[in-house]
Amino acid sequence: MITNRRKHIAIAMTLIAPFVFIFGLVFLYPTIRVIELSFTDAPLIGSGEWIGLDNYKKLLSDNLFYTSLKNNGYFVLLTVVPTTVIALVIALAVNRLSGRMQALMLAAFFLPYILPVSVVTQIWAWMLDFQFGILQPAIAFFVGERVPVFRHPVWVMPTVATVTIWWTNGFNVLLFIAGLRNIPTELYEAASLDGANRWQLFWKVTWPLLWPVTALVLTLQLILQLKLFDQVYLLSGGGPFNSSYVLLMMVYREAFQLNNGGYASAVALVLFVIIMVVSVLQFQLLRIGGRK
Amino acid sequence: MSTRKIENGILLMITLVGAVIWIFPLYWAFVTSIRTENHVVSANAGLLPDMLHLNAYVESIFNTRLLTWYFNSIGTSLIITVVVIVSGMMCAYALSQMRFPGRRLLYGVVLASFMIPSQALVVTQFVLMNDLRLVNTWGGIILPQLIVPVVIIVYKQFFDAVPKEMREAVLLDGGGEYTLLLKVYMPLNWGITTALAIITFIMAWNQFFWPFLVITSENMMTIPVGITQVNDAFGVFYARLMAVALLAAAPVAIAYLVFQKKVTEAVMISSGVKG
Numbered sequence: 001m002i003t004n005r006r007k008h009i010a011i012a013m014t015l016i017a018p019f020v021f022i023f024g025l026v027f028l029y030p031t032i033r034v035i036e037l038s039f040t041d042a043p044l045i046g047s048g049e050w051i052g053l054d055n056y057k058k059l060l061s062d063n064l065f066y067t068s069l070k071n072n073g074y075f076v077l078l079t080v081v082p083t084t085v086i087a088l089v090i091a092l093a094v095n096r097l098s099g100r101m102q103a104l105m106l107a108a109f110f111l112p113y114i115l116p117v118s119v120v121t122q123i124w125a126w127m128l129d130f131q132f133g134i135l136q137p138a139i140a141f142f143v144g145e146r147v148p149v150f151r152h153p154v155w156v157m158p159t160v161a162t163v164t165i166w167w168t169n170g171f172n173v174l175l176f177i178a179g180l181r182n183i184p185t186e187l188y189e190a191a192s193l194d195g196a197n198r199w200q201l202f203w204k205v206t207w208p209l210l211w212p213v214t215a216l217v218l219t220l221q222l223i224l225q226l227k228l229f230d231q232v233y234l235l236s237g238g239g240p241f242n243s244s245y246v247l248l249m250m251v252y253r254e255a256f257q258l259n260n261g262g263y264a265s266a267v268a269l270v271l272f273v274i275i276m277v278v279s280v281l282q283f284q285l286l287r288i289g290g291r292k
Numbered sequence: 293m294s295t296r297k298i299e300n301g302i303l304l305m306i307t308l309v310g311a312v313i314w315i316f317p318l319y320w321a322f323v324t325s326i327r328t329e330n331h332v333v334s335a336n337a338g339l340l341p342d343m344l345h346l347n348a349y350v351e352s353i354f355n356t357r358l359l360t361w362y363f364n365s366i367g368t369s370l371i372i373t374v375v376v377i378v379s380g381m382m383c384a385y386a387l388s389q390m391r392f393p394g395r396r397l398l399y400g401v402v403l404a405s406f407m408i409p410s411q412a413l414v415v416t417q418f419v420l421m422n423d424l425r426l427v428n429t430w431g432g433i434i435l436p437q438l439i440v441p442v443v444i445i446v447y448k449q450f451f452d453a454v455p456k457e458m459r460e461a462v463l464l465d466g467g468g469e470y471t472l473l474l475k476v477y478m479p480l481n482w483g484i485t486t487a488l489a490i491i492t493f494i495m496a497w498n499q500f501f502w503p504f505l506v507i508t509s510e511n512m513m514t515i516p517v518g519i520t521q522v523n524d525a526f527g528v529f530y531a532r533l534m535a536v537a538l539l540a541a542a543p544v545a546i547a548y549l550v551f552q553k554k555v556t557e558a559v560m561i562s563s564g565v566k567g
Contacts (some may be wrong), residue, residue: 116516
C-alpha cells in the first residue's frame with residue numbers, strides 16, 4: 001500500500017511539474033524580483049545599490065505619477081460603467097432574437113473583440129484622421145470644426161475610451177447573454193401572468209437575477225481598464241502634454257526608455273497593489289450591493 | 293397584441309441599426325483597402341464600395357515583412373496553445389482526481405495568479421529573458437505567455453464533473469492514472485479542449501504588450517507588433533494601411549466566424565458564468 005501511495009504521489013508530481021516549473025520561472029520569480037528591484041537603483045539590465053524606500057519617496061513627489069494616476073482614474077470613469085450599460089442593452093436586444101438572426105447580430109457585436117489591438121487602433125486612426133477621416137465631418141457638424149482628436153488634450157481620453165469600448169465590449173455582451181440565458185423563462189411567464197409590463201419585468205426579474213453577472217463584468221472591466229497601455233500608446237503615445245499618460249506607460253518609459261529598472265519596478269508594484277486593492281474592494285462592495 | 297408586434301418590430305430595427313453602426317469601422321477599412329490611394333483621399337469617394345483594386349494587398353504582402361510576421365505569429369501562438377492546453381490539462385487532472393501533499397496550496401496559487409496583473413511583472417520578466425538570452429527569440433515571446441490559470445480552473449471543473457464510477461471501473465480493470473487521463477478524461481472533454489484551444493490561440497495571436505517589449509528586430513516580430521512598423525514605413529498610404537490591418541486580423545476573424553459557437557462557449561465558460 002505504501003509503495004502504491006508513493007507511486008500515486010510520484011505520478012501527481014509528474015503531472016503538475018510542467019505547470020509548476022513554468023509558473024515558478026516566469027511568474028513567481030519575477031514577482032519576488034520586482035519587489036526586490038523596487039528597493040534598488042538598478043538599471044534595466046545589471047545590478048544596483050540597495051536604496052531602501054527612496055524609489056517610493058521619489059514616486060510620491062513625482063508629478064508625472066499623479067498625472068498618470070489621475071488619467072487612469074479618468075479612463076476608468078470613462079469606460080467601466082458606460083461599457084457595462086452598453087453591453088447590457090446590446091445583450092438584451094440580441095437575446096430577444098433567435099436562430100440565425102441572433103448568431104449574425106452577436107457576431108457583429110463580438111467581432112471587434114477578437115481583433116489585435118494594433119488593427120483596432122489603425123482602423124480608428126484612419127476613421128478619425130484629421131484631414132480625411134470619415135468621422136471628421138460629423139465632429140465638425142457638432143463642434144463647428146475638425147478636431148485632431150489624438151493630439152487634443154481634452155478629446156484624447158474620451159476618444160481612446162470610445163475606441164476601447166468598441167473593441168472590448170463584445171466580451172461583456174457575451175457574459176450578459178450567458179447570464180440572461182440562465183434566468184428561467186417560467187419567472188417571466190409567471191410575472192407576465194401577474195400583469196407585469198416590459199419595464200417591470202426588467203426591474204423585478206432580469207436586473208436582480210442578472211446582478212452577479214453585472215458585478216462580474218464591472219469587476220473584470222475595472223481590472224482591465226486600469227491596465228491601459230496598448231491603445232493609448234498606439235493612438236496618442238501618452239500625449240499631448242501627458243494628458244493621456246498612464247501608470248503602465250510610466251513603467252514602460254522608466255524601464256525601457258530611461259533605463260531605470262528600480263524606479264519602474266516601484267511604479268509597477270504600486271499599480272499591482274492598486275489593482276489588487278481596488279478589485280477586491282469593488283467585488284466585496286458589489287456583493288453587498290447585490291444582497292439587498 | 294398588435295402593439296406588442298409593432299414594438300418588437302421597432303426594437304428589431306434599432307438592433308439592426310446598432311449592429312450596422314458597430315460593424316461600420318470594419319466595413320470602412322475594407323472599402324478603403326480596395327481603393328486606389330488617390331481615390332481614398334479624393335473628395336468624391338463615397339460610402340459605398342466603388343472599386344475593386346487589390347493593389348494595396350499586393351503591396352502589403354510583397355513590400356513588407358508581413359509573411360515573416362505571419363510565420364512568427366502562427367508559430368508562437370501554436371506552441372503557446374499546445375503547451376498551455378497540455379500542461380493545464382495535466383495539472384488540472386492531478387488537482388481534480390489525485391491526492392498529494394501541497395494540492396490545496398497549488399490550487400490556491402492557481403486561483404490567486406488569476407488575479408495577478410502580469411503587466412506589472414514585465415520589467416523583471418524582461419530581465420529574466422535577457423539572462424536566459426531569449427530577447428528577440430520565439431522563446432522570449434512564448435515563455436511568459438504559458439501561464440493561463442483559467443485553463444486549469446476550467447479543466448478542473450469539467451474533470452470534477454466526470455462520474456466517479458468510470459474512474460473506479462478503469463482502476464478495477466488494472467488501468468492507472470495515465471490510462472484514465474488519456475482514455476477517459478481527455479476524450480470525454482474534447483469539446484472543452486477545442487474551445488479552450490481556440491480562445492488561447494486567439495489571445496496569444498492578439499498579444500501586443502509583451503512581444504512589443506521582448507522583440508526589437510523586425511524579423512522576429514509578431515503580426516500585431518509588426519503592423520505598427522508599416523505605419524511608419526508607408527506614411528499616409530491609407531489603402532495599404534487598411535489592407536495590412538485586415539490581413540493581420542484575417543486569421544483570427546476567420547477562426548472566429550468558423551468556430552463562432554466554440555468561441556462563444558469558451559468565453560462564457562472561462563469567465564464562470566456558464567458551467
